[in-house]
Amino acid sequence: MSMQSPWLILVAGLLGVFVGMIAMIAFRYSEKSQTEVPERTEPELADDIIRVLAVVRSAVIVLGPGDVVLRASPAAYALGMVRGEYLVHDQVREVVEQVRATGEIVDEELELQRGSQRDLVIVGVRVAYLTNEVVVIFAEDHTQARRIEQIRQDFSVNVSHELKTPVGAISLLAETLESAANDPEAVRRFAGKTKQEAVRLAALVHDLIELSRLQSASALMDxxxxxxxxxxxxxxxxxxxxxxxxxxxxxxxxxxxxxxxxxxxxxxxxxxxxxxxxxxxxxxxxxxxxxxxxxxxxxxxxxxxxxxxxxxxxxxxxxxxxxxxxxxxxxxxxxxxxxxxxxxxxxxxxxxxxxxxxxxxxxxxxxxxxxxxxxxxxxxxxxxxxxxxxxxx
Incomplete structure (x- = not known):
């Protein structure tokens, strides 16, 4: 009994060391498993949805969980709305967040900075929730349309102002002529000014007609x-x-x-x-x-x-x-x-x-x-x- 005791003690010690190593390995594995981020599986888009998005004329951006860009058309990149896998503008992200919260389709017109450049673009966006945390953004560049609309408004205002000046002057001069009928010198002076304003008015109307004709498809007549x-x-x-x-x-x-x-x-x-x-x-x-x-x-x-x-x-x-x-x-x-x-x-x-x-x-x-x-x-x-x-x- 006394001879076997040292061997038993040695075996027990080795067994304890082995069990300790197993426990340590298990602990390290458990700790690593808790700290590792599970691999993300991106949602798959149905083939019919991809075909529809491919023929849409608008710029298209498809977002997955975490607003990661799953798919974006070249027009979306041209507008500067996408960089890498993420949206560029906070305004667009806010609209997406609203759609995710309510599930409703949202239409907005946003003024966005084009990438890192200074020029601004006016973009009409329509954001909708599809399925499986997928959100789709349709975007249209309204910059040129808004610019043309502003030019037309300015043109109308300017025409009204420019026409009002000679018309008002002619009306005032006519009243003055009527009151100065007994003064030949005053009549000649005011008649000359009336003629001058009439010539100015005729020139303005002529130029307006000419400018309108030049903007037509058949401007070159001969x-x-x-x-x-x-x-x-x-x-x-x-x-x-x-x-x-x-x-x-x-x-x-x-x-x-x-x-x-x-x-x-x-x-x-x-x-x-x-x-x-x-x-x-x-x-x-x-x-x-x-x-x-x-x-x-x-x-x-x-x-x-x-x-x-x-x-x-x-x-x-x-x-x-x-x-x-x-x-x-x-x-x-x-x-x-x-x-x-x-x-x-x-x-x-x-x-x-x-x-x-x-x-x-x-x-x-x-x-x-x-x-x-x-x-x-x-x-x-x-x-x-x-x-x-x-x-x-």
């Missing part, structure tokens, strides 16, 4: 091959009397053979408006130059003045309807505030554009760019070939 020199000469002749009254000279460019396709009457109107604008904002005893240039298949008709010039802010808005960089001068000259807007639409209707360079106190240069006719390019090429042939002969 498209044909137009000689650039003829257009410039006609426009300069139309404005020459006004310029001479302000002691201003109009200098024409050297003769060219350049031609463009377009409506000659509209092109003359565009250059005439540029010349009239240059005359109105230039001092007496100054000159207005017209120059020609070519670039990338476009003919540039440049109108240069030595007037008051434009600030950078004015240059950004100068082609807006009724915008005037100097309202007081515009009233004195009878400008309608629509001339440069008309020029912009004429350029666009001809597939061209209008650009401006200016600086305060250094004058302005407006350039009307119109695509050069292919016939002119071919003719120029043929002239070169004929000249080379004559030299070789």
């Amino acid at each position: 498209v044909r091959l137009v000689e650039v020199d003829d257009v410039i000469a006609q426009a300069a002749e139309d404005v020459r009397v006004i310029a001479q009254g302000r002691e201003q000279d109009i200098t024409l460019p050297e003769a060219s053979t350049w031609r463009v396709y377009g409506d000659e009457a509209l092109l003359v109107a565009a250059i005439r408006n540029l010349l009239t604008n240059a005359s109105a904002y230039s001092p007496k005893n100054s000159s207005i130059q017209i120059a020609l240039s070519r670039k990338d298949g476009m003919v540039g008709i440049e109108v240069l003045d030595h007037g008051i010039g434009l600030s950078e802010q004015d240059q950004e808005r100068i082609f807006e309807r009724f915008y005037r960089s100097d309202p007081a001068r515009a009233r004195d000259t009878g400008g309608t505030g629509l001339g440069l807007s008309i020029v912009k639409h004429i350029a666009q209707d001809h597939g061209g554009q209008i650009t401006v360079w200016s600086a305060p106190g250094q004058g302005s240069t407006f350039t009307l760019w119109i695509p050069e006719s292919q016939e002119e390019s071919d003719s120029h090429h043929n002239d070169i070939e004929n000249e080379e042939g004559n030299r070789s002969a």
